[in-house]
Amino acid sequence: MTTLFTDDHEWLQIDGDVATIGITDFAQTQLGDVVFVELPKVGRALKKAEAAATVESVKAASDVYAPITGEVVAVNDAVVADPSLVNSDPGNGAWFFKLKIADTSELDGLMDEAAYKAHTA
Numbered sequence: 001m002t003t004l005f006t007d008d009h010e011w012l013q014i015d016g017d018v019a020t021i022g023i024t025d026f027a028q029t030q031l032g033d034v035v036f037v038e039l040p041k042v043g044r045a046l047k048k049a050e051a052a053a054t055v056e057s058v059k060a061a062s063d064v065y066a067p068i069t070g071e072v073v074a075v076n077d078a079v080v081a082d083p084s085l086v087n088s089d090p091g092n093g094a095w096f097f098k099l100k101i102a103d104t105s106e107l108d109g110l111m112d113e114a115a116y117k118a119h120t121a
Helices: 025-031 077-081 104-109 113-120
Strands: 002-005 010-015 018-023 034-038 051-057 061-065 070-075 097-101
Touching: 002 113, 034 077, 097 104
Parallel strands: none
Antiparallel strands: 002 010, 010 018, 018 097, 034 051, 051 061, 070 097
């Protein structure tokens, strides 16, 4: 499984033609305590850079953008029921949604872990 990152602090785990998307540990640290998460509906078509989800913390509300174009094939209801998962497990259990990848060439513009670490340094 390949993990990629965006400038907007989303991570993607690529498994075949499906990308699982969440926000990075860096992003959740900047947000502070997350108190609300709103996810897209399964079946929704998203375009790259389109607002897909909303995260609200005690500090601010932020949009989570679709890092690539695709169709939402699953959402993580656990983060809606318990938004604090975003703070406690941002890299795994607190994934937001899964997209069926429409255009794999869009993955080329994303960062690997080393590039993302340099980006946030």
